[in-house]
Every structure is written in structure tokens, then in C-alpha cells.
Amino acid sequence: MKKITQLLFILFPTLILSQVGIGTTNPDTELHIAGTNSTIRIESLNSSNNINNDGIKLAPVFVDGNGDLTLTPPNGTGGEPLNFLLDIPNFIPDNPHSLPFDSGVVINNNSTGETSVEGFIHSVTFTVPQTAVVEVKYGVTIVITDVDMTIPALSYITDNEARTIETFFCFDINNDGLDVIEKSKQFGQKAQFYASNWGGSLGYPYMNSQGYATLPPGTHSIHFFGIVNDSATSYTSVGFGGATDYLKMRVYN
Structure with a gap:
């Protein structure tokens, strides 16, 4: 009889400790957090420790097959394992040349033998x-004319010659200056063809594109470039970003 009594005393504390209460001495479940203003903080999910938490908007929390809480949804759930690093409307200055119209950044291909000219945009x-x-x-607006628009001047192209306009971007890792190797890795390339005779118009069509890259942690910069191609005897002036543009950047785990 004595041995049975001792066994009951051993088991009784174990039964009590099977439920944990915070703010209450009478927990109703395995973990019971009482209080009308009670909260839970998991530091591994905060903006300092998890790339899917930008620290600005609320991040959705998922439960994986093991019951672990995570900001990365399980595969096949249809969720988006991403967050925006950048979302900048009109990211290129509309009038950096202080012209009486919004040209954006102008790149000129003159009529004295040049056939392809590359220039930095932003x-x-x-x-x-x-x-x-x-x-x-990204989406970059362009305006095209056959005279140097920085004079300032604009005119309809009427020579019926073909021109192509290109855009791309490069990454400057660690933002310490774009070197030759970084410049050689061109992402998000896009080109558009343009030709006009009488009846052409001056406006701001979009050039839209996208690209992917794997980047290390740290502070980097993204550099946009434009290329203007025409014949050796044609003058082509292209303004990049005179109207509303956009740049969106997001990351995947």
C-alpha cells in the first residue's frame, strides 16, 4: 500500500505540468495565454531575421506540415513566397535637362557616322x-525625334528609316561602382522598332521588361541603360522616362 501511494505522488505533478498557462493559473489547453491584450512574439519571423517580412506591412504566417509557423508558404499552396524590396512609380526624372517639355534622360545618335549609341539612364x-x-x-516611357531634343526641339520623324531602341539593367554588387564584369551582365533586355513617314506622332510609348538574378545580402544598386540604333546618316534623339514609369523589385526565398 505504501508503494502505491508513492507512485500516485510521482504521477500527480506530471499531470499538472501537461498544461502551461501564461497570465492564468488555470490553463484550459496545453498552452493558454490569458489577457485581453495578450500577444505572441516570434523573433525568427521579424524583419531583421526573415526576408519575407519588410517591417512595413503585415506578413502572412503559414503552418507547414510539421506544424511550424513560417512566413514562407508550403509548396503548392498558391501563396507567394515573396516581398517587394522596391515599388517606385516614375523612378526616372521627368525633366533632368530642364527643357520646356518632359524629355526624360536624352540619348542622341547623330548623323555623322554613328549607328549605335549607349547611354546611362538612372x-x-x-x-x-x-x-x-x-x-x-520595369516600364520606361520613350519619346523619339530626329533632332537633338536638348536644344530644345521636337519634330516628327518623316524619313521612313528604321530605328531600334533598347533598354537593359545591370547590378552593382555592394554599390561600390559598376565594374566591367558587372556591366557585362545585362538583364531585362528589351528592344522596340520604330519607323515613320508623314503622319507620325510624338508621344510616350512604354518599354516593359523583367529579369531575374541571385544576389547576396547587402546594399546594392541597379543601373538602367538605353541604346539607340539607326543608320549612319540618320539623327535620332530618344528621351527615356519623360512620362510616368515604374520599377518593382521583389525577392524569393
Whole structure:
């Protein structure tokens, strides 16, 4: 009889400890957090430790097959394992040349033998918290004329000659200056063909494109370039970003 009594005393504390209460001495479940203003904090999910939490908008929390809480949804759920690093409308200055119209950044291909001219458009600095695949989507407006629009002047193209306009971007890793190797890796390339005779118009069509790259953690910058191609005897002046543009960048785990 004595041995049975001792066994009951051993088991009784174990039964009591099977339920944990915070703010209450009478927990109703295995973990019971009482109080009308009670909250839970999991530091591994905060903006400092998880790339899918930008620290600005609320991040959805998922439950994986093991019951673990995570900001990355399980495969096949249809959720998006991403967050925006950048979402910048009109990211290129509309009138950097102080013209009486919004030209954007002008790149000229003159009529004295040039057939292809490349120029820098704009750059943006950003930070990646950990190694991740980065997706970039951008839209750049262009305006095209056959005279140097920085004079300032605009005119309809009427020579009926073909021209192509291209855009692309490069990444400056660690934002310490775009070197030759970084410049050689061109992402998000897009080209448009243009030709006009009488009846052409001056406007701001879009050039839209996207690209992907795997970047290390740290502060980097993205650099946009434009290329203007025409014949050796044609003058082509292209303004990049005179109207409303956009730049969106998001990361995947």
C-alpha cells in the first residue's frame, strides 16, 4: 500500500505540468495565454531575421506540415513566397535637362557616322537582407525625334528609316561602382522598332521588361541603360522616362 501511494505522488505533478498557462493559473489547453491584450512574439519571423517580412506591412504566417509557423508558404499552396524590396512609380526624372517639355534622360545618335549609341539612364540603391532570387519588373516611357531634343526641339520623324531602341539593367554588387564584369551582365533586355513617314506622332510609348538574378545580402544598386540604333546618316534623339514609369523589385526565398 505504501508503494502505491508513492507512485500516485510521482504521477500527480506530471499531470499538472501537461498544461502551461501564461497570465492564468488555470490553463484550459496545453498552452493558454490569458489577457485581453495578450500577444505572441516570434523573433525568427521579424524583419531583421526573415526576408519575407519588410517591417512595413503585415506578413502572412503559414503552418507547414510539421506544424511550424513560417512566413514562407508550403509548396503548392498558391501563396507567394515573396516581398517587394522596391515599388517606385516614375523612378526616372521627368525633366533632368530642364527643357520646356518632359524629355526624360536624352540619348542622341547623330548623323555623322554613328549607328549605335549607349547611354546611362538612372540607378537606384536597395538592400537585400539575405541571399535570394530577385525579380525586377520595369516600364520606361520613350519619346523619339530626329533632332537633338536638348536644344530644345521636337519634330516628327518623316524619313521612313528604321530605328531600334533598347533598354537593359545591370547590378552593382555592394554599390561600390559598376565594374566591367558587372556591366557585362545585362538583364531585362528589351528592344522596340520604330519607323515613320508623314503622319507620325510624338508621344510616350512604354518599354516593359523583367529579369531575374541571385544576389547576396547587402546594399546594392541597379543601373538602367538605353541604346539607340539607326543608320549612319540618320539623327535620332530618344528621351527615356519623360512620362510616368515604374520599377518593382521583389525577392524569393
